[in-house]
Structures are given as structure tokens and as C-alpha cells.
Amino acid sequence: MKKQQKVISTLLVSLCTILIILTAGCTYNSPNQQENTQVTQTESVTAETTQSVQSGSTQPTVSWKDFYPEYSEYNDQTREELIEEAKDEIMRLFPNVDRSTLNGQWQEHVYTYTSIAYGYPVIVFENADFTSDNFMALQEEMSNGDSSRIQRNLVRIVYDPKSKKVLDFGSYGYSTPPASAERRVTSEEAKEKCLNLIKKVKGEDFVNNEMNDYSIIFTDLEAEDNQGEVIIELEGYPYENVPYLNGGIFVDYNLVLDEVLGYSDYTYDPELLAALTTLSPNPEIKTLEEAKGIFEAKVAERYPGEVDIDYRTDEGFTTNALVWDNIPKNIFSDNPEPFKLVWYLVFNSGNARREAVIDAHTGEITYLRYKDIDIDTYD
Structure with missing residues (x-):
């Protein structure tokens, strides 16, 4: 990540x-189209x-x-x-x-x-x-x-x-x-x-x-x-x-x-x-609150009652926001997939900084490490 x-x-x-x-x-x-211009x-x-x-x-x-x-x-x-x-x-x-x-x-x-x-x-x-x-x-x-x-x-x-x-x-x-x-x-x-x-x-x-x-x-x-x-x-x-x-x-x-x-x-x-950015910029999961809800539901599923997530904002950086997920592994793939829109969430867990990534098109959690929850679709 x-x-x-x-x-x-x-x-x-x-x-x-x-x-x-x-x-x-x-x-x-x-590129500008001009007559008799070599492309x-x-x-x-x-x-x-x-x-x-x-x-x-x-x-x-x-x-x-x-x-x-x-x-x-x-x-x-x-x-x-x-x-x-x-x-x-x-x-x-x-x-x-x-x-x-x-x-x-x-x-x-x-x-x-x-x-x-x-x-x-x-x-x-x-x-x-x-x-x-x-x-x-x-x-x-x-x-x-x-x-x-x-x-x-x-x-x-x-x-x-x-x-x-x-x-x-x-x-x-x-x-x-x-x-x-x-x-x-x-x-x-x-x-x-x-x-x-x-x-x-x-x-x-x-x-x-x-x-x-x-x-x-x-x-x-x-x-x-x-x-x-x-x-x-x-x-x-x-x-x-x-x-x-x-x-x-x-x-x-x-x-x-x-x-x-x-x-x-x-x-x-x-x-x-x-x-490589060919998907619609208008996702199914349209709001940050919806994305947080998906993440918190996953935590609650494993740890009932434990959904008081301490979200953090890293000044100047893109956090808790909708982003294009342009991972280098995909850029240099022989068969690249279009960049997905994802909700990128950042939160504290104990003394550690943690991340969650939610596919904004499908609602799938593509990355999350929280206690013993370990999801990583990027490997």
C-alpha cells in the first residue's frame, strides 16, 4: 500500500x-489533429x-x-x-x-x-x-x-x-x-x-x-x-x-x-x-460515510460492539477520500486492468497507523489489517 x-x-x-x-x-x-501531420x-x-x-x-x-x-x-x-x-x-x-x-x-x-x-x-x-x-x-x-x-x-x-x-x-x-x-x-x-x-x-x-x-x-x-x-x-x-x-x-x-x-x-x-483510467468517475459507493459503514460492519462482524474507529487525517495527504488506485504492479502488467475507484481510509489501532481500502464500484474490501483481520487482494 x-x-x-x-x-x-x-x-x-x-x-x-x-x-x-x-x-x-x-x-x-x-493530440491535436492537423492535416498532413504524422501521428x-x-x-x-x-x-x-x-x-x-x-x-x-x-x-x-x-x-x-x-x-x-x-x-x-x-x-x-x-x-x-x-x-x-x-x-x-x-x-x-x-x-x-x-x-x-x-x-x-x-x-x-x-x-x-x-x-x-x-x-x-x-x-x-x-x-x-x-x-x-x-x-x-x-x-x-x-x-x-x-x-x-x-x-x-x-x-x-x-x-x-x-x-x-x-x-x-x-x-x-x-x-x-x-x-x-x-x-x-x-x-x-x-x-x-x-x-x-x-x-x-x-x-x-x-x-x-x-x-x-x-x-x-x-x-x-x-x-x-x-x-x-x-x-x-x-x-x-x-x-x-x-x-x-x-x-x-x-x-x-x-x-x-x-x-x-x-x-x-x-x-x-x-x-x-x-x-488506464477508463472506469467511470461516478462510483456505486458514493459517500465516505457509506465506505466507513462497510468497513465498520466488517469489524463488527468479527468484534461485535467494537466499532468506535479512530479515523485520522494526515495533514496534506490524501486520506479518507475517493481515489484512483493506480498501483505500479498493475501499470506494468502485460494485461493491465483499469484503475479502480476506491475509498482510502486511514485510522489508528493502538499505537499503529492502519489502512482500509474499499472498492467504490463493488463495495468489496480490498485491503484491511485490523487485529486478526487480514485482507489483502494486492498480493
Whole structure:
């Protein structure tokens, strides 16, 4: 589930998120029809999907392979050239990386820093050295004189050869600094650096256009618990006025190191998402109260009289709301199903944050973990 997927490195935090996405602008527009204009493959697929929806069919007529190249489409020379291009882009964004440690490998079905999956071919750089003077100084401070505890800052980087952008950057060798460690930047300064990194990676066109349709969530872990970090997340991109559950952009910035700890971009191709969003945006289960009733009836069935559910709202995030359930596993399936509309409920159970997902078309509970109730149709 989206909110369970986010794990901040060896740190910490299961963060509520998104995931949306997904996308770098999920608004779906049919290509302009101009006389004597050549139509690309993607444009043809998009037009076909539009016709299917209009004619009443809800089954998608596309797959991710219509939008992203397969591994076999790259020859050996092209693969090597793209690895070098990837290195150049990484050095532009993260100049402290030791280029000599960038050993790119082509992979498919890769998981990111926030555990979101990419099904199309990407280039992965494992154990790249991102060790800065600030990082080593912090390691010295935290080692208590034990040199065996001092380690390099090795990171994992994922690069998309199609968009020519870094998708993922995450540190392996970091632990929460002591409250006494010097903060080199303030939370507000770190917030601006997060936004600047997004602009640098995604480009001004994204910042000036698609980014305006996302919810921007700022989490100050320093103010909350002296953890020396801030997090910026983009989520909730809408389609037909309903947000996607999964996707967006995630940036984790460290105030002590004055550098990024993690970056994840899971904004999939907007036309692919639109082509998979073919069901009616008007569900059978029309209200939040109806969805809660279905969930509470299930709890009462197992635990009679125990229906005083403590629903929670995670500020800035999509909770207790109607959403498109755009799980990555379905996006990259060879036979994708249309995204379902679901009611996404979040509640407290003891000291734990829990979720329930109700299919808004059928009323089926597709995900619920509450005491010994364990429903998961996503496995």
C-alpha cells in the first residue's frame, strides 16, 4: 500500500504518501489533429483509448510497452552511450559523487528509495560514493572513538534513459544524528533546497506547469523530533477531479550534512495513466460515510460492539477520500486492468497507523489489517 511503502533509508519513517502519481502531469489531452501531420505511436494509442472509453468499453487497450521502450530496443552501443549520459547527468545534479564509482547496470522491475517499482528498463548505479567532508565529520562525532563505526556514504541511483532524468537517489550509510550535532542549514533553507532540486531534475517546464496541480507537503522532522531532516513530497495529482493514490516526488534533506539523503520521482507517463483510467468517475459507493459503514460492519462482524474507529487525517495527504488506485504492479502488467475507484481510509489501532481500502464500484474490501483481520487482494 502506498502509505506503507515509504521507508526513509535506515532511518525511520513510514511516511504517509502518495503516491498519486503519478505523474508528471496526469491531465489527459487528445493530440491535436492537423492535416498532413504524422501521428506517433503514442498518439495513435491515445486516440484509440479515447474512442474505447467513449464507446463504453472500460478495458484498457494499451500497455506500458506502448509508452516506454523495452530493453531489447537498445543495442549494446546505445546502452553504453546512455550509461555515460547518465553519469553526466548525475554529476550535474550531485557533484560530490565520485564519478569513478559510477558503475551503471541496465535493469528492469527496479524498486526505489521509497519502494515504488519501475517496470521499464532503467540504469542502476549501486554503491556510488557520495561521501562529503560534512558526512565524515558527522561519522567521527557519532563513532565515539570507534573507527570501525566510520563508513563511507554509499548511494544507489536510478536513471531513466527515456526521459534522461534521475528517478531515484538514496543513501545506504546514514543514521539519525544526535540533537547536539550542528545544523548547517535551517528547516526553511532546506525546504527551498528540496524545491530547487526538483526544479533542477525535472526542469522549469514541469515546475511552471504540472507541479501546480500537485499537493506539496512539507514535513519538518527537525521541529517534530530533532531528527535533523525535512521532507518535501508532491502527491495527489487529479484525474476527472479525483486524485491518484500513488505517486509523485519525494525529497529528504539533511540539515546537519546540508545535502540530500533521498530523492524519488515516481511520476509515470501521464498519457499511460490516462489510458488506464477508463472506469467511470461516478462510483456505486458514493459517500465516505457509506465506505466507513462497510468497513465498520466488517469489524463488527468479527468484534461485535467494537466499532468506535479512530479515523485520522494526515495533514496534506490524501486520506479518507475517493481515489484512483493506480498501483505500479498493475501499470506494468502485460494485461493491465483499469484503475479502480476506491475509498482510502486511514485510522489508528493502538499505537499503529492502519489502512482500509474499499472498492467504490463493488463495495468489496480490498485491503484491511485490523487485529486478526487480514485482507489483502494486492498480493
